[in-house]
Amino acid sequence: MRKTVTVSTSQIFCILIRSSATCIRANTGRWTGAGKPAQDNAMPHDHHDDNPHRLLPSEPALRVKALETILVEKGLIDPAALDAIIDLYERDIGPQIGAGLVARAWNDPEFRAALLTDADRVITELGHGGRQGEHVVVVENTPDTHNLVVCTLCSCYPWPLLGIPPGWYKSDSYRARAVREPRAVLAEFGVTLAEGTTARVWDSTAEIRYLVLPMRPEGTEGLDEAALASLVTRDSMIGAGLPRSAGTAA
Template identity: 70%
Template sequence: MPHDHHDHDHSELDDMTARVMALETLLAQKGLVDPAALDAVIETYETKVGPRNGAQVVARAWTNPEFRDWLERDATAAIGSMGFTGRQGEHLQAVFNTPDLHHMVVCTLCSCYPWSVLGLPPVWYKSAPYRARAVREPRAVLAEFGVTLPEGTKVRVWDSTAEMRYIVIPMRPAGTEGLDPEALADLVTRDSMIGTGLALTPEVAA
């Protein structure tokens, strides 16, 4: 199963990238798309309406018990209070990793994804192999992402739909007690909020 950050078979990713580039070139040549405007849209979703938003949500949950409780009760409202709303961000549920339980998100039917907090979905999230295997063999999929959980940790897979999308709140890494929310947000990766990764340790993020 191809991922965009591992040394596996990238044929699907490469094929998708080639198709997108060809389509973009054709539309630009016909004057239907302004490449600069397209780059601006992508930049917005990658940096503003993207994983950085979700990372701020996680960091706040790690440092503010009241916000954490609100996030658990009503993620849509709690996240909306931070100004992160919009497309595919209307119906959100936060699920919290613990030493005993690891959460992982997939959309088995298409590619439902919380754009307001995670940005654009990665290619592998939309791929048929991930959508099928995440449900059947989640531990094997996690291992391919470099995540090996203790044998006693259960894995729960959440299936996103148009009615409900999920954000995983990863466990706070040890040794981060003195970090402020901004520094903590730097430890939160997109994959950790999908459940296919873990939050970074300060040493790795440095």
């Protein structure tokens, strides 16, 4: 079990605690900047507040800024590339990409079969390939099996299809409980499984990320892909929710 790995590695690397403690203390500081993370352009006195200490970025914000400066000076990073990565995840990449795949799979049996057999190939062909060299596996919900995705060790997630994971996906509580008591966790998300339905939990890794193909809601025959996609929620593709019902199609 991977649980034992967690325990042993955290013991081996307990030297990390020193820097972690520094960062935790820093959390009490408040970020006073506003808007996009283009911190170089911050105007510290724009807030009509004469106490400069309140205008300082928080400790972790200063730490990231310092890292950026050091890495630029060493020629290891390109500031424009950093902005491009942030823009990509703030504007272009999100659950709408996964929702498009799900909707097409609901409407196109061949596409569905291809997605379930070799998602990597399908996703790469559509230009949604991953940047970390990961593999994507699509798991299908059926009346017998409901799939739930977690990353027990950190927060591995199909970024190119769903964007940045929500806070709860990264929380200790979800990561610990999804495997131990999936039905209880699902109930808290408002998903009650039928007696005969098995909850199957998939533990993501750096190499393999999972996407759930939810069951198509009843009464959606004849809807086009765009209307179907509007029913597909982010949580339903993690397995922590169900698609919206037919009457709510856009």
